[in-house]
Amino acid sequence: MPHPLFERHAATIERALAAIGDRGYWSAYSESPKAYGEGAVEAGKAAFDALIGKPFALDQPGTAGTVGREVSPFGMPLGIGYPKPDVDQLFTAVGAAEKEWRKAGPEAWVGVATEILHRINRQSFLFANAVMHTTGQAFMMAFQAGGPHAQDRGLEAIAYAWAEMKKIPATARWEKPQGKNEPLKMEKHFRIVPRGIGLVIGCCTFPTWNGFPGFFADLATGNAVVVKPHPQAILPLALTVRIAREVLAESGFDPNVVTLIAHEAADDVAQKLALRPEVRLIDFTGSAANGEWLEAHARQAQVYTEKSGVNQIVVDSADDFKGVARNVAFSLSLYTGQMCTAPQNIYVPADGIETADGHLTFDEVASGIAEGVQKLLGDPARAVEILGAVVNDGVMERLEKARRLGDIVLDTQAIAHPLYPQARIRTPLIVKLRAADLDQYLAEWFGPIAFVIATESTTQSLAIARDAVKTHGALTLSVYSRRQETIDQAIDVAEDAGVALSINLTGGVFVNQSAAFSDYHGTGANPAANAALTDAAFVASRFRVVQHRQHI
């Protein structure tokens, strides 16, 4: 008999399988606040407020004191104390907990994982506040990207895991003919065996959106999961762990299948965890340096990383330049350019571009994009809802440094938040560079920093873009052109260098957006990420098949 939680969610899983099969539009979790019913927004806020300034209730074993110094990018310290784990004790408990969980089988794993997601969904407005006040995302984005969109990414990972596991028969009858003699007959059993303990290392900008795929992929394939959030963004993943533990316990499993390891900034907890022999899977989102360290050193584990990269826009020509400027301006501004998919380098031929309204010089293109940003962010009340807040001091330092790199097309500006006077809010900086300034623009300038770069030609723009993706990595590439030949060349560059390409985005879709069940986020084919969200490769190595056979 299938596990009751599998039965409860079977229709959702089936629909998700159809969605990853055709990769058209689908979402399991509504991004419309209305769908959550009257009072949901307020209830979420109240639940969040009730957590502030208190110890976070999580009955994990091996706890000694509390840890946590999160400060909202909108200004206030959260004052939440998380259990400070004795890591050895905690791993002992995890080791005991995983024994039964490993044997529960795919339907239980998938059923429990999906139930956890559904319960997280019901608390989407609590998560919205938690994401907002740890990452600096504005409220609506924190709700959508940190709530339903992240949940969709989690469900996508569960669906891929289920798709791979359900292909493997539990038993087989093997009959090999032996000429005139009786055939050889065997009965074989195939058991799906998880790899071990999965470690999920969260980031400070998208703790749920980037954390859920690995978390749910691990859980849905029978692995125990240890979650190590970024010290600045603990709350969203602590809530996740708490809900997961509730569902596990209610389903008769040891809740220590999912545990939280909160820790202080700048200690070596992540490295120590990553090297533990029990840890056989690691999902990481963060800096190139930390990701590369994991890939090089955590040799006992399968390591999935999303690191940094240099995202690029090649501007060749345009039918609707106003649409280009509007679209690019939004991509630069959304969450203060702090998305891993946000564009940084905008290549424009030095002698300008052709548009439906005639020729535009290089400077006109640059100032057109700058005007797009000014228009978008002209109203401070609206601007803060797009920008959110600066996530950390590093962004402020980079902004200051970037201002000295070249001629400023659009300077960054501080904007006051009507509700949060202490929030650091900055508009994008746009700086002009030349193609020769490779040393400057081929590094990642994480934050609201864009370069408009004068190239000899679109051919040179594409050549720089190709090399940049291959050498420095990228999550997105964007091209604007009226010429099919140029678009074909851009497709060729994208496929050769291994980066997702958006073509002539002038409407309501932006290069930094990546939709679950349809867009592959990252490719795994360039240095920015060694895996894609989500494909079969993301899940297929999280379990193994162990067989036994005997004569019948």
Added chain:
Amino acid sequence: MPHPLFERHAATIERALAAIGDRGYWSAYSESPKAYGEGAVEAGKAAFDALIGKPFALDQPGTAGTVGREVSPFGMPLGIGYPKPDVDQLFTAVGAAEKEWRKAGPEAWVGVATEILHRINRQSFLFANAVMHTTGQAFMMAFQAGGPHAQDRGLEAIAYAWAEMKKIPATARWEKPQGKNEPLKMEKHFRIVPRGIGLVIGCCTFPTWNGFPGFFADLATGNAVVVKPHPQAILPLALTVRIAREVLAESGFDPNVVTLIAHEAADDVAQKLALRPEVRLIDFTGSAANGEWLEAHARQAQVYTEKSGVNQIVVDSADDFKGVARNVAFSLSLYTGQMCTAPQNIYVPADGIETADGHLTFDEVASGIAEGVQKLLGDPARAVEILGAVVNDGVMERLEKARRLGDIVLDTQAIAHPLYPQARIRTPLIVKLRAADLDQYLAEWFGPIAFVIATESTTQSLAIARDAVKTHGALTLSVYSRRQETIDQAIDVAEDAGVALSINLTGGVFVNQSAAFSDYHGTGANPAANAALTDAAFVASRFRVVQHRQHI
């Protein structure tokens, strides 16, 4: 329109997909010599003889002189000179060749790969001779394991690759509702992009059986393949490369998509190849030391390794001890114990075992197995057809060393081959050890060396077996017991430690045999191998998906 070679083989691929779905018995390529028609055996021998003592015709670019000093384990030097490559020149040619191949798409890749296999199949008796006279396998085994069984493993890899690729739609239409407004509409294209160049590093015992899965998995996912055979077993893979190049050229592709790098023993060609940045996939079969070196150093590549391990038999009790002895004797003798799946350690309780015919002491169990070997190999003419020949000096040295480890239950014997007087043929050595002699029996003693180890109890036997698999790796585990409880414990050990288990094999199936489409060879879950032949994980990371999208 599908590629013509895909159409030609579509029914075979479909049947292979069904086989990997139910994992019952199926074979695409007959293991019965009769199926190959009158005169096929003789034609294969003649084709082999025609190669002896001559340069091997292979029109690869960047060739400077010849290389190759293969000596048949049956005595005669092959005297075949293979093209000695200038590796840089060859890689330049491969880089040019892969450009069109990468774009050909899944149907062309799968069609070409399957056509290559089919042509290899038609030359199975040439391959039989080539495998026999490089590895030392006896003729019938060289034909079956090196021919149709290896071909089945290649087809299995192609089928898995096709199963993963065909799930990915080429295009999608994405329509996201926008309330009362027009939906957002996009057209998305998903291109399967191979990883780069695949390097296949062959071994000296099963060059085709262990080489084909990686070779065909790479090719079927659009990667170029550079084949580096073991210096003692070049010919079978050189033939493979030649056939592949013929099919590629006939299909309008640059033959340099598949190339051979033959080299001298003990040089550093393998290491240099493995570290080239163009090499993005490596399939390796060989020693633990070399495999671990690759895993640690070839960081730019996805590395699939099959290394060494300690295979074990737990003897608890038996209904039919004669059947046990007969079956184990065959497993120890087949190809002189030089199979990576051959058992080495046989754990028997010191106070003996219960059988249907009463109690047997430890010594009776040990001598019973020894008698089984003597009976099996009593007739020298039959013995040489089971044993084949010793593959290299290392086996001879280990045999001598192992004789001094403990009491000899059955000494190794030289047997003269009626046709090949210079062949080195040795029967299995069986030595008694105690459970405490861990330092001796927990290393791999590759060759016809078995230890019968006295344990306190079956519980101790299983505990040693579990630790051995986890720490030293294993490809096979075998248990003999009349008690369901003990069998259940053995299943638990197998699933916990991650090794395939055979239960009470007393008939015509042997623990060292692993059938394509049904048995997973290796699990990827213990140190003996980081991948299984074949599952989705073996193919899913050999390609990536790169998308482009635009508004409709």
